């Protein structure tokens with residue numbers, strides 16, 4: 482089948498602002514949108530820039546907006562998104578992060594906020610003889626959060642970051658914090674609360690659920706944000722605040 486692929490292009494060296502460029506690509510309906518982009522880059526326009534690595538929904542590097550919705554290009558089949566008689570597909574870079582070039586966004590701010598929640602095990606207590614034992618039930622508590630691949634789809638879809646508070650920490654960042662807050666071996670609760678319980682932390686979230694809708698890993702992002710808010714409230718209550 483022939484697909485009319487409309488791609489948002491932007492080269493900071495030569496363009497004042499982004500513009501759309503259209504390509505006609507011959508593909509099988511079972512091809513993925515990532516295959517289309519690779520085809521365009523190889524055979525039609527070598528200047529096209531986009532990120533990809535694993536091509537199997539694991540690395541999170543090819544999140545982009547396909548027909549208006551944040552998705553992984555490697556997990557999106559042409560037959561599921563081609564629209565109208567001319568099988569058109571529109572591809573744009575993620576929002577809420579500056580465009581670096583074409584479909585690549587600058588991820589510095591996303592990863593700076595990710596690092597701020599200390600996404601690693603904190604425990605200064607003397608380790609027991611061999612290992613810190615955890616029961617299957619305790620491990621299950623943070624299972625959902627471990628699925629995050631840091632693709633930034635949720636960050637792009639967040640209307641709070643876009644319209645109200647660009648400094649809001651971000652959905653993925655709270656997911657990553659909750660991954661350790663819920664880990665029975667971790668002792669970094671207070672260090673993370675110092676980041677989460679601030680006007681830029683969890684509180685700006687208004688439960689729009691856009692993050693949950695677009696997450697390619699099916700993580701209940703909004704639920705984890707709300708559970709984190711609850712943990713903070715309980716902590717304050719315990720301290721009589």
Ligand code: SF4
Nearest residue numbers: 629630632633635696
């Ligand atoms: S929570 Fe989901 S959408 Fe957000 S970065 Fe992680 S995997 Fe991507």
Ligand code: FES
Nearest residue numbers: 536538540541555
């Ligand atoms: S290329 Fe790795 S998730 Fe799509």
